[in-house]
Amino acid sequence: MADGTIGLWTVPLAVFGGAIRVSTPFLFVSLGECITERSGRINLGLEGTLVMGAMSAYGISYLTGSPWLGVLAAGLTGALLGALHAGICSLPRVNDIAVGIALMLFGTGLAFYLGKPLIEPTAPRLPAIDFGWWSDVAQVRAALRINVLFLIGVALAPILYWAFRATRWGLLIRTAGESSDAARAMGYSVLIIRLRATMVGGFLAGIGGSFLSLFYPGSWNEGLSSGQGITAVALVIFARWDPMLCLWASLAFGGAAALGPALQSVGVTSGYHLFNAAPYILTLAIMIITCSPKRTLTGAPAELSITR
């Protein structure tokens, strides 16, 4: 391989690298949604949160010169949108799904409106750690340039898994999601638990958005998100509300999304758009396989409006 190419090995390598890059927003949004749903609420507005997060991260990074301040701003914007969702849902007779759809449209619309002046300028991007320094092959080095946010997300999954089991907040979130009667009988306010869980969920989804605008693809425009936010919500169902399964599922979806570009890079161009649809086909297939009209989902928090 004197010319530095590695032939067909490019495809799995690109899928691997892509899985890591593309999965990060999936990972953050799905972990966030996992927290929210375990408390008994569904926030479908995370698509809007993701786009708002991307926009505010890019804007703050551009204005301050610090991409990390951008990430923080994205998280806070997400938490704010989460608080809005939880606030509206705490009113009597309000349906969380309908509010979520409204906030999804509101979030994307607001982001496009506020983000108009950000399409032209270039903001400082998030740094990546070069794990491929040992290799001479360009594709290997490219695949192993890994963003810190991905590593944080990977660490977050087992931490959440542990926290749901062994911390007071984890137990309270699960109680609110499994039996609001029990939570109330113990003297806890279900609405406040859900408010906090939805805010944390929004915070993580916002960070997922900052990855889009500050690392990969790494710019701000209106076509930035192709439904990652809403796909991640579906992914939580597929992952059975388990943070560790959210991690594996995000990686699988990231890999599927990287399939099209990877094949194109080795010259397979026919069906390019079909391969790009792979994550959505995967979503549909998984939903058909794992859901049945005759039985309720195992592991589903009992207070969710879709399972009650």
Added chain:
Amino acid sequence: MIVGEVPMPGGALGVDAVAMTMRFGDFVALDNVELKVRPGSFHALLGENGAGKSTLVKCIMGYYHPTEGDVLVGGREQAIANPKNAHALGLGMVYQHFTLVPAMTVAENLVLARDDVPPVVNWAREKLELEAFLANMPFKVPLNARVSDISAGERQKCEILKQLYLKRRFLILDEPTSVLTPGEADEVLGMLRGMVVNDGLTILMITHKFREVMAFADEVTILRRGKLAGHGKVADLTPDSMARMMIGAEELTVQPARVGQVGEPRLELSKLNALDDAGAVAVHDVSLAVRGGEIVGIAGVSGNGQRQLVEVLAGQREAESGEVRVAGEIYHANREEMRRHKMSLLPEEPLKNACVGGMSVADNVAFREFDRAPFASGGWWLNRAAFRDDADRKIAQYKIKTRTPDTPIAALSGGNVQRAVLARELSGDVEVLIAANPCFGLDFAAVAQIHAEIMAARNRGAAVLLVSEDLDELLELSDRLVVMFHGEFVYETRASEANLTEIGRHMAGH
């Protein structure tokens, strides 16, 4: 508690409610009621549904703030603003609906209930402490099992243990045995009785079962329609005298005598299997024949597949395998077959399973026949006058208390919703009747009327399948009794020869 006040005395804790009145708008739920629970006693609170028992204990626990009246704890007047205040005074309550989280383990549920859950739970240490606590308790529960996997009896024990773990000294139990077999009920109440006698626990138990009052309680207070109807030592009272205080002067429908001959098999189930919502087998290879002119009762603790069985017969759930035959023909529970075979159904939770809550009483009573003459012309044009006439007639005949026939049925009380369903299902000819917990949560008058109607349908030759969690009801009405456990029929007996202990043993799966 006020700083500087003398702390509460140790030992047994008594609670008195003095001149309690609770109004919700115009409705008087409690009218100047007195309740005196002596320290270290087992006190029963008796009354029909709607008599004000739950309202009274919720006032004591701080869920409601009484319009007038005071609560004395340990002889001292206490302002109990919320349940946390009550808990701090040592008062605890076990609710009729479990407050355990089903998806969590027993240990998680116990630790979670504490006021001082640490930010990070050290499970190894907590488990050791819980085991040490359990070692001194009369009941045992599996700490690492998920609550959804343990039996109703064990759940009830967990609820009680939770209160003891929280060091409560005055326990209020709301119908604690409604989901237990007679054997489990005796075990749990016997252990509690022991703790009252030996450990200075005080218990106030809401119930409607005279048997338990006679066997375990020291004293009883009886409420009727929000008023104090009587109180005294259990030793001085009989079930009859207590029943009279509960019902008052109301005339109950007299149940007709059991007459007539048993006919041909009308409803036959063979090797029927059905799954529950989680996809687990709920009904397993169930076979049964119900003949015309007989009532077959199905006994069992709630959650042993009775619900799914009734849903299959009602057409609400598909059977996995097996067949249902009515009058010898395969039955798919479609509308045409229901009409042809004169099938009637009294499902549990009638407002949910047999009514459209937002539609009027008149519409709901007409569901069986609404698309035929005289209700409809040509199968589509509805004749409202016929609906109204029919509803007026049935409302009078079945004593349905509703403001007008056009009132939405959801606005009626539980007893009147069931009377409306009864009017719809039983006023015509009935060849097969399936009834599931038809009297759950209803008052004596409604229960007497429903029992009389079911017996009358049997006497007219209908095949009746009665699924109930109330053994007394089954023993009173059934000709034959079948016990269902884990989705299977495990025992059958003639009701006239039934032995309560034997039935209870099979209900618990022994």
